[in-house]
Amino acid sequence: MPELLLELFSEEIPARMQAKAADDLRRMVTDKLVAEGLVYEGAKAFATPRRLALTVHGIPARQPDLKTERRGPKVGAPDAAVQGFLKATGLKSLDEAKIQRDPKGDFYIGLIEKPGRDAIDVLAEILPVIIRTFPWPKSMRWGARSGKPGSLNWVRPLHAITATFGLETEEPDVVKFEVDGIETGQTTYGHRFMAPGAISVRRFEDYEAKLKAAKVILDPQARKDIIFADAKELTFAQGFELVEDQGLLDEVSGLVEWPVVMMGTFEAEYLAIPDEVIRATIRNNQKCFVVKDPKTGKLTNKFVLTANIEATDGGKVIVSGNERVIRPRLSDAKFFYETDLKTKLEDRLPKFEQIVFHEKLGTQAARINRIERMAAEIAPLVGADVAKATRAAHLAKADLLTEVVGEFPEVQGLMGRYYAKAQGEDDSVAAACEDHYKPQGPADRVPTDPVSVAVALADKIDTLVGFWAIDEKPTGSKDPYALRRAALGVIRLIAENALRLSLTKVAASALAGLSVKSADAQKLPSDLLAFFADRLKVQLREQGARHDLVDAVFALGGQDDLLMIVRRVEALGKFLDTDDGKNLLAGTKRASNILSIEEKKDKRSFDGAPDAALYSLAEEKALAKAIGEVKAEASAAVAKEDFAAAMSAMAKLRPPVDAFFDKVRVNDDDPKVRENRLKLLNEIRSATRAVADFSKIQD
């Protein structure tokens, strides 16, 4: 079956946009093909700095014919109706229509046959629309045509469109169309400097090969593989090791059509700068990789650059040029670092009084004060030294005002640690300067040093309570203050360090420290708790665990100890995986269902203890006895926070519940017996509430 080759050749497409653009092109073209009845076999899209390319194979040469029936007027209808029908169906006379009988009478039926069109004609119609409506994040106009309305918008000036369609065995046809004065053809161009000439292409196979001969690697993954392999080999050959960096690799592969990897050197004196700062300098400004010495694990004075050209001098000029650019950059970084070291972190703090954190939440200085107070309060709860936690909270934000962090925001925290160490702070205090930002996401490391934990919790809880108080909660996809991440951070800090903490108490205390007064201060801690419950559910779902169990535990009320919630959810999950658990859940639900039906019917609830005198059957008595025992046993276990034991106790309820439903008719003819049995059912429900609200568990 025929295949399509499409290439959009332009000036340099921003690296960060290429992957998505290739994907959009594939999706838009194939969706449209399918919508036009052209079901294809496969498609693949590619991007280089100067081109987007797409190949779709196995496209039928023609659309299938379409037959539709159209119901017309009744036989004998007025002429106007008949004429309208003939016009709409394209029939010459009523002789060409069928007559169909249905209960309402005889009707004319017109059969409309729409013959399928050639795929190439369909393509010529859909491709220009896709090009004109392409979803670039930012697009522009250019050239003489931009003087008139309706000119094409593209990411950068578009120069040529190659579009061919045909069978593998034949010379393909050009899919003929024109967009903004650019006519399709089968001519593209090679590497900007090494093979700039025109290339005539037929289909994907020769297109990719000819581009390669013209020094263009079409496939971004292939470019990445080359850069990665060459960079590793080059560094390994000198006894070093490449510092891998996927984000940089993605970007660099979008800046070259023909990657040529080379290694440069900088003066060893710059190794006095922290590794992370060297890396940020070289990575952000120069898009080069850094290299480490495997013996020390520290950076060495080398860097790996990726050029877009095989230079005629073997790359000497390029390497020395890059070295000349990197030198003053590192010189600046060294200067910043050394300047920073001259000022103590605490001496930077007064400046925070001038810096607004949020207009409703006051200055950074006020925020730092709040975090200090909270850190001191949380410290004893997490086993941290109060003085150290206070000191760490006092200094933790100071590095935001250093030159290095001003230049490279991504090393915030880390620089605080370096500067704190340099001025002789305690190790835990220095570590907290960095680690109080952690964990930044589900994959980030969770600090374990109690000082870091105390400051990290204080920082995150202050943020959450503050933004809750001024009603800046996340909505839908909007979470500008990263509050979801902060809440997940709190959850992970507590769960992974097995901390015991009443969240509502901590939140209430944080709230009291705010200068702004929340409209509903009473409700805030419980609102916030519900937000934590949501985050916990999301996290469990992402781990593949049962998130509905969170609801079942939270529904018990009064649950604000995250660690206990997590433990209870875990135990409950395990219990529900057993046969006893499943059956007990089924039994409890059955009891609940019967109860809710009968409660509705009688317009009353069936609370209160059942009357033992009214039990007539052995199963009733057995169940009542079991409930009493299980309730006591499970409550005792819960009190000891032994949730596994509580669940084992619950398991004992299963046989009597099963036997009860097997043998006992709840809706007895004697209303008193009926009421008593319903009360017994209610007792099952309340017994299980010792561990969770079973009605919130999904089947």
Next chain:
Amino acid sequence: MDASLPAHMRPERSFQGFILALQRFWAEQGCVILQPYDMEMGAGTFHPATTLRALGPKPWNAAYVQPSRRPKDGRYGENPNRMQHYYQFQVIMKPSPPNLQELYLKSLAAIGIDSAVHDIRFVEDDWESPTLGAWGLGWECWCDGMEVSQFTYFQQVAGFECAPVAGELTYGLERLAMYVQGVDRVYDLNFNGRDGDQKVTYGDVFLQAEQEYSRHNFEYADTAMLFEQFKMAEAACRKYLDAGWRDGGNKKQHLMALPAYDQCIKASHVFNLLDARGVISVTERQSYILRVRELAKACGEAWIHTEAGGAA
């Protein structure tokens, strides 16, 4: 590169030869070669030959050197490549020709940058000037990892859509010349391409000026006067704009867009000086930028009602 040039005029030996080579190259592409605008400004884009001429339907191709004044960037002559005064070479072509990238690469060849041995790249860099109400898409052009030019397709200037779009190139002359001459300190650039006693360096020409102006910009510039000057320039700009509408404000034809725009340039530079003196707070800063932008927009509107701006 022109092989017939005498040694002291070669772009890789002489800063002035470097500028002349660029001027000659762009003259050959049909640009009018203008001289620097006679006012202080922060970037070559402020020159009316770019800001105003980018607006309106009429074709316009020009190239010129423009001294850039960035009072805050002064370092008393002590930094190897930061200065409060440096040169930009500016090219504007409207509508942007289809081969503007090729022309740019040829211009690099004309100043001694051979694309067979250098790694030249176009790296995304979108340009926006909040004070001019202007934005465009384009790249920073890299040569062996160094940013040597800015390449922009203007989409909007002074709040108006560019129709047609102009292509703008800005070369940082000192930086490029340092690269080509192989020096690491701007003041070591050979200015006139001569040797021995006859050699004049960039430092000979500008070092003292950098020291004096740094003193002025950071320590002595008269802020009371500058605040006053800002207000005066703003008021004058408004006054000329109001007075410039033909037939008493019919808003069909404007007769004083250029003198009004001069006052906008003036206000912008005065603001930069005040900023360097550190007397403008963070919140005020935004409002000053906005005030200049309003002037620029009003001047742009006046301009499109002039003959060169395309008014019928």
